Amino acid sequence: MWAKTTMAILLATFAGGCGNTPYSEPTDKSHSFDKRVETELDQAIAKAADGEYAEAAAQFAELAERYRQSGDREHAAAAMFWLGFCRERQGRLEEAREIYEQVETRYPALPAADQARRRLQLLTEPDEGEI
């Protein structure tokens, strides 16, 4: 009985970690705020703000992979979105579009998806409204 329960817990943990189980996205778009993780993201974002897009992109790619593996979907989505943003700024628009679409498809209810949608829209139809 105990052995079965332990096995079930292990399987559930492994499957969750690998992202194989269906994930119910939070519907209220609430954020979880992990100060350490946010600081990591901010270091890369500061690089992007300074125009060092290649370096920032490398950091975002590494962070996205790490967060994805640890099951932190919200921050994985954010890191992926910023990776797309850097690619867009580097002029690699097709790559940026692909990454935004991935963010939108994989994490539709997270804040990063809103931003990805907005950037996709700008890529598809540049804003023509009032400046």
Add this chain to the structure above:
Amino acid sequence: MSEPTERDEDRLQRMLQRWGAEEAVRESRAADAERPRKKRPLLRWLPAAIAAGLLLASLVTFHLASRRGERNTETAGANAREQNGRDLRRELAALREELSSTHAEADAARERAERLAEQQAAHRRQLDELRAQLDAADPTALADAQREVERLSEQLQQERQRSEELAAELASARRRLEGTLDVAERAEQLQVRVDELAARLAETDRELRRAAEREKELLAGQGDLRAELEGLANRHAALLRDCQSAYLGWSDRPVVLGVRQSAVSENRLLQRASRVRQMAGSPETAELIDCVEVVLTRLMMLPSESPAAEETFGRLLKQTDCLARIDAALASPAGPRALRAWLTEAKLVLMGAGNVG
């Protein structure tokens, strides 16, 4: 000595038996040597004569053969020398050809150098003539031309202004046609208000700078001026806070991230960023717009009511030095109106975040 006797023969036989054939022969020769020779002069000299003849014949043969050999060697040497001579002559001819072609190239190079020198001299003459013309040019004519250029640039500026006005009118008409008059009017009113605020801010900035300059001139002894400066700074800060409250529609303190996020969304700051960027007149301004866009995007991705998020955002703002760079850009009166308005709005949104600004 007598002839060998039978006794001697027997002795020989015995010795052969005793010592073997070789010893016997040695003994026999010794015995022969002991025996006296017969006097037979012809037979005695015949072998010597034959040997001498054979020796002479071999000497003659050897001499003839060596003469023939020398002749053959001499012929071969002569052929080799002749061949070497031919080769040398060929090489000499090739070297002569090479020398003559080198001479020809050197002549051609010399001619080219002479031509170049002539061209250089001609260019130098032209340059001198041009310098002389420039020296002789009428300074008043230059000044007239300068004035004409200035007049034309002013005219161009006016034309540009007129076309901008026309574009504004057209945009307004289009909005009316599209039936979005209310939204457009609100945006226009907001724009007017932002412009007024920006103008007031710029005016206050200028006042502040003037006061700072005055303070530098009058140094520390003038306490009134210092008080005036402080007053101006306070007025400036208060005015900015009022502007921010008006812009964000939020009078409570402190301003939470959610209010800033709403202002960014409602005023479409991120949507307008790409078009504003096209107006940037310098790489520095373009970089500033990029930086502000990154910061605003980050703001939109943070939880709206978290003190920790507010603090993190403030740190990012400080790290990027965004507000100071916006102030520096707004301090210069140059730049399109829409760009200045966008920067002012961004400043109002970001001001005070994480107790920065």
